[in-house]
Amino acid sequence: xxxxxMLEATVAALLFALGAAAAQAVLSLYRGAPVRWAWAAxxxxxxxxxxxxxxxxxxxxxxxGSVPPAGATLPAxxxxxxxxxxxxxxxxxxxxxxxxxxxxxxxxLVLSHSxxxxxxERRAWRTGVAGGTVVxxxxxxxxxxxxxxxxxxxxxxxxxxxxxxxxxxxxEHEREHQRARDPALLIAALAAVVVFPWNxxxxxxxxxxxxxxEFDCDERVLSAGLDRPQYARVLLGAWDRARTPWLPAPSLxxxxxxxxxxxxxxxxxxxxxGMRTIVGIAMAAGLVLAACETPAPQRVAGPxxxxxxKAEARAPGTGQxxxxxDGVKQASMADxxxxxxxxxxxxxxxxxxxxxAIASVEVxxxxxxxxxxxxxxxxGVILITTKKAAAAAAKTGAGR
Numbered sequence: 001x002x003x004x005x006m007l008e009a010t011v012a013a014l015l016f017a018l019g020a021a022a023a024q025a026v027l028s029l030y031r032g033a034p035v036r037w038a039w040a041a042x043x044x045x046x047x048x049x050x051x052x053x054x055x056x057x058x059x060x061x062x063x064x065g066s067v068p069p070a071g072a073t074l075p076a077x078x079x080x081x082x083x084x085x086x087x088x089x090x091x092x093x094x095x096x097x098x099x100x101x102x103x104x105x106x107x108x109l110v111l112s113h114s115x116x117x118x119x120x121e122r123r124a125w126r127t128g129v130a131g132g133t134v135v136x137x138x139x140x141x142x143x144x145x146x147x148x149x150x151x152x153x154x155x156x157x158x159x160x161x162x163x164x165x166x167x168x169x170x171x172e173h174e175r176e177h178q179r180a181r182d183p184a185l186l187i188a189a190l191a192a193v194v195v196f197p198w199n200x201x202x203x204x205x206x207x208x209x210x211x212x213x214e215f216d217c218d219e220r221v222l223s224a225g226l227d228r229p230q231y232a233r234v235l236l237g238a239w240d241r242a243r244t245p246w247l248p249a250p251s252l253x254x255x256x257x258x259x260x261x262x263x264x265x266x267x268x269x270x271x272x273x274g275m276r277t278i279v280g281i282a283m284a285a286g287l288v289l290a291a292c293e294t295p296a297p298q299r300v301a302g303p304x305x306x307x308x309x310k311a312e313a314r315a316p317g318t319g320q321x322x323x324x325x326d327g328v329k330q331a332s333m334a335d336x337x338x339x340x341x342x343x344x345x346x347x348x349x350x351x352x353x354x355x356x357a358i359a360s361v362e363v364x365x366x367x368x369x370x371x372x373x374x375x376x377x378x379x380g381v382i383l384i385t386t387k388k389a390a391a392a393a394a395k396t397g398a399g400r
Contacts (some may be wrong), residue, residue: 013201015291026280131167320378
């Protein structure tokens with residue numbers, strides 16, 4: 001159960017991440033369109049779907065000790081894609097849970113180490129002024145907005161050597177992160193990755209969200225009136241000198257996709273934007289729909305044994321014909337002990353009349369049995385008439 005849950009949660013998250021990438025391609029065609037919310041929505045949906053599966057019992061459970069007959073499909077509460085993992089042993093499920101816990105703890109320790117390292121470096125920060133704004137000056141960190149509830153602008157000391165316009169551009173960028181509460185959004189997404197470290201789709205979502213946050217921040221800075229080519233030069237300079245790839249915060253570093261951001265800032269209005277928008281929306285919608293159709297993992301209770309097919313289940317015994325003695329339906333031949341079978345007319349059983357007490361045996365098969373007895377006669381019908389019943393019928397007929 002846990003293996004199927006993890007696999008299908010990952011598949012859904014990957015599809016949502018690809019949908020967010022398609023949505024970003026569309027939104028990037030238009031200046032000022034917010035991109036980060038597409039990725040935030042993708043990550044939220046990637047977390048919500050597995051939780052819904054858990055809350056709903058993770059799919060329809062089959063009856064204990066049985067599985068659907070051959071050729072049947074399992075019902076999928078969370079979607080309709082036709083694939084399911086075969087059952088795995090309890091030991092494999094336990095191993096996956098242990099590996100999950102170990103990985104989450106390991107990533108939590110890495111994040112804790114980053115926070116501890118940040119706390120240690122904060123002691124060396126000094127207050128200064130850059131671009132007309134009071135900031136924290138660091139020897140190594142930044143430019144970045146550090147903190148969750150009250151993020152603080154941190155810039156390296158080399159920023160003070162830049163001209164006033166470059167300083168204002170850098171500080172305004174980090175101030176926009178503060179106003180939009182981008183550090184809190186990024187930390188929340190990172191926490192989801194720590195809790196579900198095995199989910200590749202969440203990793204892609206977090207990476208896409210981190211870069212989308214910077215794209216949106218660049219657009220907000222430029223909407224304030226900064227010169228686009230000059231701002232692009234500032235970004236390139238920061239990309240060449242900033243060194244904070246480990247910092248879990250919005251920052252002007254190589255990890256924030258500065259190369260793609262500069263290319264986006266300097267390109268002209270793309271050609272064929274209308275058609276590209278239509279195609280991109282169709283792709284994003286298709287990927288999201290496919291993610292929504294990811295099936296919930298199926299729970300199978302108890303040991304797995306075959307269940308007879310529909311045709312086999314129509315007769316009282318599996319695959320056995322109906323048996324009538326003097327017009328009264330009898331128990332299935334399959335229900336009798338194996339040593340009770342005898343040979344002769346109709347291969348009768350001792351639980352039915354003895355051979356010397358039988359007057360006649362009629363066997364109906366195929367269309368004839370189905371025409372008279374319906375679906376119950378698909379396996380054939382054996383009609384046994386005893387000598388006693390035959391004599392009574394003859395006497396009744398003579399009396400008329």
